[in-house]
Amino acid sequence: TQLLEQSPQFLSIQEGENLTVYCNSSSVFSSLQWYRQEPGEGPVLLVTVVTGGEVKKLKRLTFQFGDARKDSSLHITAAQTGDTGLYLCAGEAGGTSYGKLTFGQGTILTVHP
Amino acid sequence: DAGITQSPRHKVTETGTPVTLRCHQTENHRYMYWYRQDPGHGLRLIHYSYGVKDTDKGEVSDGYSVSRSKTEDFLLTLESATSSQTSVYFCAIRGGADTQYFGPGTRLTVL
Numbered sequence: 389t390q391l392l393e394q395s396p397q398f399l400s401i402q403e404g405e406n407l408t409v410y411c412n413s414s415s416v417f418s419s420l421q422w423y424r425q426e427p428g429e430g431p432v433l434l435v436t437v438v439t440g441g442e443v444k445k446l447k448r449l450t451f452q453f454g455d456a457r458k459d460s461s462l463h464i465t466a467a468q469t470g471d472t473g474l475y476l477c478a479g480e481a482g483g484t485s486y487g488k489l490t491f492g493q494g495t496i497l498t499v500h501p
Numbered sequence: 502d503a504g505i506t507q508s509p510r511h512k513v514t515e516t517g518t519p520v521t522l523r524c525h526q527t528e529n530h531r532y533m534y535w536y537r538q539d540p541g542h543g544l545r546l547i548h549y550s551y552g553v554k555d556t557d558k559g560e561v562s563d564g565y566s567v568s569r570s571k572t573e574d575f576l577l578t579l580e581s582a583t584s585s586q587t588s589v590y591f592c593a594i595r596g597g598a599d600t601q602y603f604g605p606g607t608r609l610t611v612l
Contacts, residue, residue, distance in 0.1 A: 491545070
């Protein structure tokens with residue numbers, strides 16, 4: 389069974405601060421996806437990283453996939469109150485996995501004005 | 502919007518009662534999934550389908566069954582609901598390589 393350890397579980401910061409969320413595993417994934425979820429809604433895909441060492445930027449969000457494809461990070465620069473929400477990482481094993489995802493436990497981010 | 506709807510959106514039921522949740526998609530995707538979400542656990546895969554009448558178990562399948570008689574519908578059944586199955590249930594479809602789209606969820610409470 390593949391496991392994804394996501395940290396920290398809770399993050400409370402002031403507007404304008406930077407933050408990083410980590411996702412680590414002992415297993416190799418063919419891709420790593422990051423989602424954001426608002427209360428009462430389903431997760432929404434932010435980005436998918438597929439190549440070891442890949443870095444993707446989405447405005448103030450930077451996503452990195454580890455060289456060995458076992459870990460990933462999400463960095464937010466100058467956080468805003470609108471960034472508040474639950475962030476989830478999810479890994480796909482690839483091959484004959486039929487697209488099944490293994491999720492981390494999630495990080496609840498609260499950005500205070 | 503990937504055209505995924507779930508019904509019902511909220512349900513309260515009693516222990517021992519059978520419950521069926523429905524996921525409907527409008528875009529003819531082959532792969533569909535059922536997850537449950539509980540605090541501290543992220544989302545965990547219950548069952549998935551890779552085609553009509555083709556289904557398999559996920560990591561937390563005990564107490565659940567699924568059926569897919571049409572491409573657009575994926576049903577999740579709790580044969581005899583227990584309090585440990587109180588959760589939020591999400592359906593998802595695979596929209597393309599390395600992408601999944603989730604429905605709005607069903608909040609189920611088993612008393």
